Amino acid sequence: MTVAAISAAAGNALLYAWFATVLVSAVYVAYDAFTNNPELTVMKWGWVLVTLYVGPIGASIYVLSCKEPAQGRTSGSWRRCGSSRLDPRFTAWRVTLRESSSPRS
Numbered sequence: 001m002t003v004a005a006i007s008a009a010a011g012n013a014l015l016y017a018w019f020a021t022v023l024v025s026a027v028y029v030a031y032d033a034f035t036n037n038p039e040l041t042v043m044k045w046g047w048v049l050v051t052l053y054v055g056p057i058g059a060s061i062y063v064l065s066c067k068e069p070a071q072g073r074t075s076g077s078w079r080r081c082g083s084s085r086l087d088p089r090f091t092a093w094r095v096t097l098r099e100s101s102s103p104r105s
Contacts, residue, residue, distance in 0.1 A: 018055065025059035026051045037066055 029051040033044040047066070051058035 022052065022055040025056045029059050029062050033062075033066070039066070 026048055030044075030048045033039070033047050037044060047058070047062050051062065
């Protein structure tokens with residue numbers, strides 16, 4: 001075998017490994033998004049497409065941004081800031097702020 005043939009075979013093997021990793025990542029994200037995630041259906045399909053485009057990197061981002069922490073673990077403040085769920089402490093503060101900024105008669 002020539003060097004070119006060996007490098008072509010190695011390149012093909014690398015591509016097959018990458019495609020297999022992308023497929024496994026996309027199947028995991030699709031299964032988890034459609035069974036354990038309360039987001040809108042459009043967001044679920046969006047995560048699957050993102051994972052198909054960028055592979056395990058997209059799956060890692062999905063896990064970091066959409067999965068709840070394990071039982072007994074707390075999420076960091078960065079997760080609470082990016083969360084779409086409202087924390088009652090912050091909601092009460094915003095209501096108080098709106099009431100105090102209303103014009104007084």
